[in-house]
Amino acid sequence: MELQVIKIGGNIIDNELKLASFLQTFAALPGPKILVHGGGKIATEIGRKLGIEPNYVDGRRITDKPTLDLVIMVYGGLLNKNIVAKLQAYGCNAIGLTGADGAVLPAEKRAVKSVDYGYVGDIIQQQVNTMLLQMLVEQNMAPVLAPLTLDRGGSLLNTNADTIAQAVATAMSSLMPVQLVYCFEKRGVLMDSADDNSVISSINSKSFSELVANGVINEGMIPKLENALQAVQAGVRKVMIGHADELGQLITGKAGTCIS
Amino acid sequence: MELQVIKIGGNIIDNELKLASFLQTFAALPGPKILVHGGGKIATEIGRKLGIEPNYVDGRRITDKPTLDLVIMVYGGLLNKNIVAKLQAYGCNAIGLTGADGAVLPAEKRAVKSVDYGYVGDIIQQQVNTMLLQMLVEQNMAPVLAPLTLDRGGSLLNTNADTIAQAVATAMSSLMPVQLVYCFEKRGVLMDSADDNSVISSINSKSFSELVANGVINEGMIPKLENALQAVQAGVRKVMIGHADELGQLITGKAGTCIS
Numbered sequence: 285m286e287l288q289v290i291k292i293g294g295n296i297i298d299n300e301l302k303l304a305s306f307l308q309t310f311a312a313l314p315g316p317k318i319l320v321h322g323g324g325k326i327a328t329e330i331g332r333k334l335g336i337e338p339n340y341v342d343g344r345r346i347t348d349k350p351t352l353d354l355v356i357m358v359y360g361g362l363l364n365k366n367i368v369a370k371l372q373a374y375g376c377n378a379i380g381l382t383g384a385d386g387a388v389l390p391a392e393k394r395a396v397k398s399v400d401y402g403y404v405g406d407i408i409q410q411q412v413n414t415m416l417l418q419m420l421v422e423q424n425m426a427p428v429l430a431p432l433t434l435d436r437g438g439s440l441l442n443t444n445a446d447t448i449a450q451a452v453a454t455a456m457s458s459l460m461p462v463q464l465v466y467c468f469e470k471r472g473v474l475m476d477s478a479d480d481n482s483v484i485s486s487i488n489s490k491s492f493s494e495l496v497a498n499g500v501i502n503e504g505m506i507p508k509l510e511n512a513l514q515a516v517q518a519g520v521r522k523v524m525i526g527h528a529d530e531l532g533q534l535i536t537g538k539a540g541t542c543i544s
Numbered sequence: 545m546e547l548q549v550i551k552i553g554g555n556i557i558d559n560e561l562k563l564a565s566f567l568q569t570f571a572a573l574p575g576p577k578i579l580v581h582g583g584g585k586i587a588t589e590i591g592r593k594l595g596i597e598p599n600y601v602d603g604r605r606i607t608d609k610p611t612l613d614l615v616i617m618v619y620g621g622l623l624n625k626n627i628v629a630k631l632q633a634y635g636c637n638a639i640g641l642t643g644a645d646g647a648v649l650p651a652e653k654r655a656v657k658s659v660d661y662g663y664v665g666d667i668i669q670q671q672v673n674t675m676l677l678q679m680l681v682e683q684n685m686a687p688v689l690a691p692l693t694l695d696r697g698g699s700l701l702n703t704n705a706d707t708i709a710q711a712v713a714t715a716m717s718s719l720m721p722v723q724l725v726y727c728f729e730k731r732g733v734l735m736d737s738a739d740d741n742s743v744i745s746s747i748n749s750k751s752f753s754e755l756v757a758n759g760v761i762n763e764g765m766i767p768k769l770e771n772a773l774q775a776v777q778a779g780v781r782k783v784m785i786g787h788a789d790e791l792g793q794l795i796t797g798k799a800g801t802c803i804s
Contacts, residue, residue, distance in 0.1 A: 298667045330617075333594050353622060357590075361621020362613060365700060373698020379646045384629040386685060398670040416683075423679070425646060432625070438633020440625060457572070 285315040286521065287456055288535060290465040291449035296325035296528045297363060306467070307367065307407045311374035316421035316460070318452060319378070320429045321367060322445035327358040341399045347442040352403040355442050356382075356432065366432040372424065378426045381432035385442055388413040389448060391433030391441050405433040405441025406449055412455035428434035450511045457519035464520050465535065468507065472541035473505060483526075486542040489513050512543040533541065547681065547716055550725040550793060551709035554584035556788045557623060566635065566727070567627065571636035574680035574719070578712060579638075580689045581627060582705035588620040607662040607702040616642075616692065625691040631686065638686045643693035646699055648673040649708060651701050652692030656726050665693040665701025667708055671793040672715035700712045710771045717779035724780050725795065726768065727788035732801035733765060743786070746802040749773050772803040 290310065310319060328338055330353045341345040347355070350512055364380040375496035381387030383405075389412060389511035391405030413450050420427050429452065431445040446466065453464035472483035473495075487495065493499045500508065511525035526533075526540025550570065556562050570579060588598055589613045599606040607615070624640040631638035643649030643665070650670060651665030678688050689712065691705040706726065713724035732743035733755075748757065752769055755761045761769065772783035786793075786800025793799035 330594070334590070335593070338734075356625050357617035357621040359621075360625045361619075365616050367641050367702050369641075369694055369698045371646055373696075377646060380642070380644070380646075382625050382628075384625055386637060387632050401740070407663040419679070419683070420662055422736045423676075432634060436631055438629045439627050444638050494720055522763060529651070 286461045286463055288313060288315065288317040288463055288465060289320065289453040289456065290317065290467065290531070291322070291445055292528055293318040293322040293445065293471045294469045296467065297321060297324040298326065298465075302528065303367075304370065306528050306531060307370050308374050311376035312534060313531075318421070318427045318429065318456075319367070320431070320445050320449040320452065321363060322431055323355065323359055324363065326362070327355055330358055337415060341398055341401075344401060345397070347402040347404050349392075349403065352440065352442060357441055359430045360361045360440070362431050364428060366540060368428050372422050376426050377424055378428050380428045380430065382430045383407075383443070386413055386416040387434060388416055388427075389429070389433040389443070391435055391443060393435050393439070393441055394531075403439065403441050405443045407433050407443055407451045407501060409455050412453050414450055414459055417452070417456060418459055427479070430448070444480065446508060446511060448517045452517050453520045453523075457521070460522050464512070464515055464523045465531070465536070466512070466523065466525045467531060467534070468525065469474055471529060471530065471539065472526045473501065473509070475500060476500065483539075484541050486544065488544060489517075501534065507542065518528040545694055545719045546723055548573060548575065548577040548723055548725060549713040549716065549787070550577065550578065550727065550791070551580045552727045552788055553582040553705065556677060557581060557584040557728045558586065559640055562788065563627075564630065566788050566791060567630050568634050570686075571631050571634035573791075573795060574647050575676070576714075578615070578677065578681070578687045578689065579748045580691070580705050580709040580712065581619075581623060582691055583615065583619055584623065586622070587615055590614065590618055599802050601659050601661075602640050603662060606660070609648070609663065610716060612663040612700065612702060616700055619690045620700070625689060630690050631688070636686050639680060640690065642686045643667075643688045643703070646673055647694060648674040648676055648687075649689070649693040649712075650704070651695055651703060653695050653699070653701055656657060663699065663701050665695060665703045667693050667703055667711045669711040669715050672712055673713050674706065674719055676717060677712070678719055689701055706771060710775045713779045713780045713783075713788065714775050717781070722780050724775055724783045724790070726772070726783065727786045727791060728785065729795070729797065731790065733769070735760060737762065737796070743799075744801050746804065748804060749777075769803065776804055
């Protein structure tokens with residue numbers, strides 16, 4: 285059966301009602317599934333109370349040691365465990381993991397070039413512990429991955445959740461058919477960013493180039509779609525992009541944008 | 545092979561050097577093993593910064609909602625994940641779990657009698673997910689359990705780590721031979737509390753009663769030893785109590801107090 289690798293971001297995590305509704309739908313999905321979650325505003329709020337101010341260089345957040353401890357607490361603890369606990373209550377046997385757990389997400393600390401991003405990791409897709417994930421999904425468990433990876437030296441690292449989802453989906457595609465689902469705050473890739481109903485139903489590498497050339501696809505979406513196309517080229521059956529509220533329809537291809 | 549269920553408390557967790565040394569020894573132990581960890585002063589420190597003051601009734605800490613979120617962050621996130629990451633660096637394939645993960649530690653919220661302890665759980669030993677723990681140790685993984693359990697309603701609950709260790713050891717003893725090891729700040733149960741070398745090498749239920757009657761065993765140790773005796777009666781092969789610095793010798797029965 286097809287494995288669903290589903291990614292949610294801060295926009296859902298920050299909204300208790302939306303999150304609960306999303307998790308109920310996720311819990312009810314049949315077949316093997318993995319959830320990858322991002323961060324959310326709560327980390328910034330808690331950080332502020334602890335005297336940890338966000339530090340940005342070129343629009344990218346720098347992860348210094350206090351920020352790393354903060355995200356381990358919030359992403360790996362508060363968010364991950366509350367998601368798992370809710371899924372359990374909804375009848376889904378979830379198991380929360382950071383990249384350290386079972387060394388499931390090995391990474392390299394990003395090399396310092398013009399910017400030192402601090403404790404930020406680039407996931408090593410070839411080393412994702414697919415055996416562990418396979419064993420868990422075969423036991424009808426749903427791994428819930430926090431956006432934290434692990435380097436060889438035993439340091440946890442802050443890693444983008446979109447990239448983790450892509451790497452996990454790609455790595456797992458060598459063992460079973462995989463669909464990657466990116467949930468975000470729009471109903472899909474839009475032809476007209478002002479019109480939520482102008483969802484482009486499917487994109488391939490050729491139409492992607494055209495949409496970029498025509499200026500239809502904007503800056504924020506370009507890396508997401510490049511990731512998606514890369515995943516498809518590397519073996520993922522297809523990638524769906526759409527709204528978290530429409531998870532059920534996204535899975536079955538009845539909503540959102542399909543990248544194949 | 546005998547399963548080792550090893551419990552460490554705040555006194556080790558709060559000391560970075562001692563913790564690193566302990567984890568190196570733990571990582572090198574052959575055979576199946578499970579680590580159960582307690583809290584530590586860091587939760588109180590972080591709580592204070594977040595404006596969460598500890599609230600005690602009759603010497604017992606009350607877990608209100610902000611305190612629950614705090615311990616999920618600190619026990620389930622910061623402490624658990626840093627222990628796991630360090631174990632991975634030492635070559636031990638650790639996997640950190642709260643009671644919610646794989647519903648490994650089901651509990652009931654403690655009923656309100658004279659005191660409302662808040663979000664505190666009493667673990668249901670009969671429902672410990674022994675299949676999951678067995679599957680993990682059979683894969684040479686070392687589960688690292690945070691002192692958090694899960695109730696049916698999907699709420700995480702704060703639970704004493706000694707009790708978790710006892711329940712896990714007892715539950716696992718139906719599947720394999722188990723030794724339970726309590727590491728604390730003394731070299732064992734002492735004949736003379738002022739003399740660290742007066743370790744009582746072994747205690748059984750008969751000598752326990754005598755030692756209590758003679759006033760040798762003090763109040764703090766009584767519940768720990770009662771737990772230990774209960775575990776032995778329920779199927780755990782033996783319980784060792786001693787200093788974390790002597791883990792290797794505790795395992796082999798060459799240090800500490802043996803309860804059998």
